[in-house]
Amino acid sequence: MQRLGIGIAWTALILTILFLLLPIVVVIPVSFTESSVFRFPPEGFSLQWYQRIRNVDGLLSALGLSAQIAALATLISLFLGTLCAIALVRGAVPGAAAITTFMVSPLMLPGLVFGIAMLQALRMVGFSDAWSSLLIAHVVVTLPFVMRTVLGSLSLFDFGMVDAARTLGCSYPAALWRVLVPNILPGFISGALFAFIASFDNYPVSIFLVDVRTKTLPIQLLNYLEISPDPTLAAVSTCLIVLTILVLILCDRMVGLRRMASI
């Protein structure tokens, strides 16, 4: 009977993985199709849709915008989040647990609600610059990810090591740099990765803050899908998938994938 249980577990795992990968994997062959339909199996082989990416109105600029916002939001979140995490772990702050919950709370709440709230609040104060609005909102979106992972890393860190470094001749900042930073690097990098992805992929918050000229990639893609769907979408998607895999491999080499995601 135990064998049965193990069999069920493994079957479930295989099915899960196949199921999860299915929609991602089908996109790739479709992007190489010759016809302008999404038929499977795809007919022919052509790189035309990849070439079209450059020509599609607004796609590249949306990509640029998304990357820009994601990078900046991530950096700001890393800065604010790390400072906050250090304070919470070492600073004897009253109500640290409550503050931690608060800092992570944006994750718990529907992004759509926050997007609307942001839109309304900004309108009330007459602030209408789409770019800045997006940035502010995306920092809110990304901060919880950074907090969680950096906090996790910090709480596992033995601050006795910093003391040891100081007795061996390092100044306080030097000790932090040489001892603390390398050890919380997994939390740092995984936080940055989650943050970047969360911002780059974000739809529910962004939809309310974009305007006609400032569109992020997910919104542009969705537009495209609704208005004039053709395999260019598949080509873009494939590029994004490949990019994501490369980034994951990079992070795994640097930090280790499992360490990253379990923190």
Add this chain to the structure above:
Amino acid sequence: MRGSRDPLGLLALPGVAFLGVAFLVPLMLLLWSSIRGVDGFTWLGYWRVLGDEYYRGVILASLHLGLITTLGAFILGYPAAFALARAKGYWQVVLFALIFLPLTVSIIVKSFGWGIVLRRDGILNWLMLNLGLIERPVRMIFTEGALYAGMINVFLPFMVLPVYSVVRMMDARLPDAAATLGASPWFSFTRVTLPLSLPGVVAGASLVFSLSVAAYVTPSLLMGDRYMTMSMVMAKAFLNLRDWQLGAAMAAVMLAVAAIIVVGASLLQRMLGGR
């Protein structure tokens, strides 16, 4: 040692202040506006959202969707997490990465891919035709079944990963101990393994439920207006109808649901021993 506050604690200030201003304040304003009408305070918004049969139906539909998604994710994801936790060395890293990867792929890409899978000329129909299971392509797009499958597809990792991390911590000797005490494999599973995995289940289920109840992209892509969720109503109210009051009230309901889930989950965790 003087009684002054440790200056290190002040490092938290910028982050907390930012979140307070950029997150808390807009939310408060939203809640505020949900009870402000054209002339003074009014509960009209809530009255419309909770009183109107249509909107009540939408709320129930969202909860229903959340429930099905969570159930489906549990049935598939719970056993899968066990296999993942017991996988050895290199395999565990690979399998883990395969489960983690879909989380990093944009939801637009996934929903788009799902559409390709389900189309009349898509891969599922192609497979079934070639295997002789059907004679003509079956319409699967825009069916509720497709919606559930698509939702489960998006949120499945959020069930697997928390259960996996709890099961991994479990002492591998416990099932052995149970066996040497005379417990049949079923008894061992229900009295030892299952109870100990419960914190992971609660974490995973609450995560999946709260995310799927508020889902926007997947239902609108896969079903459009045929299956209205709270989030779709809210978006429509703000973007299309410019009906701020309705939107705000619906937003408040969504917030309430989210808050109930969070509080409920943490109460459950505390009951389970908070491990």
Add this chain to the structure above:
Amino acid sequence: MTTSHLAISGVSKRFGSAVVLDDLSIGVAKGEFVSLLGPSGCGKTTLLRCIAGLLLPDAGSIQVGGAEITRLPAHKRNVGVVFQNYALFPHLTVAENIGFGLRAQGVARAAAAPRVADALALVRMSEHAGKPVTALSGGQQQRVAVARALVVRPSLLLLDEPFSALDRKLRETMQVELKHLLREVGITAIFVTHDQEEALVVSDRIAVMNAGRIEQLADPATLYQRPATLYALDFVGQSTRLSGRVLGREEGLVLVQTALGVVRAAGSFGTGSSVVIATRPEAITLDATPGMNRIEARIREISFLGSRTQLHLDLADEGDRGIAELPRLPEGLVPGALVSLGFAVPDTMLYPAA
């Protein structure tokens, strides 16, 4: 020969290309305490798991009380196990842990409660009955683990390094206490350990294991005084050992030339063979009497240990060890001094060089 309560014959197990158990056979009498002693990797834990039913041997048979249990799954064997880290169920209280086996076997709550109470009293944990097991100390957890295994009245109790998680002082107390407890209950027990002192304390017989085989199965005194091989000698207790070459025979004894002198021992080795002579440190004395083996050595270090003093001797050859143990610290002895030491011929052991 009386029928063994536990009879293992010809058990073999391999993992991949590695042979972990090599045609092992051993018989244990009812009520006897036997230790499987050896370093990690010698197969002792594997053998334990085979007896418990957590592992299936490739060949051989295991019988308990005359019944063949080799192919039975663990939960049908009624063999109790105390695991190395106790494997207590963290979500259950002390009493619930102990009662687990009874519930698993369908004993009604009403019938189970007094048995659980008895088990708690047996290990003196009655006042901790309602506590979560995570709140207990190591020693308390061990007692709960023992009670849990015993309450279902197993035919056999297996203990996997039961004291390794305890600190030293507690370990010594618990070893004696547990032995006493298990004697009272009258159960047959198999201990697995790598700690030879522990084996000497708790066992009626010790099986010294090496690479999947039993090198020697004997009671502690015999094992200590007459180890069958160099491996057994090295594993149990300390020793002084010198390598040497056989010069010939004299009066029925073998003459061996060592770096520190000529030594005689009982045995049968041809002239010219490489051998190792050994003796226990406490058999060595400063006051050699005629007829004893005599060696001369320089003292490298003196360790005063309270109840005894150890002299570490200066030896150059690889594998040689020179430790003499004296009951008192002799006056005037300093490191660097040359001393004359003696030990009786009957206390001298002779082995082929490894």
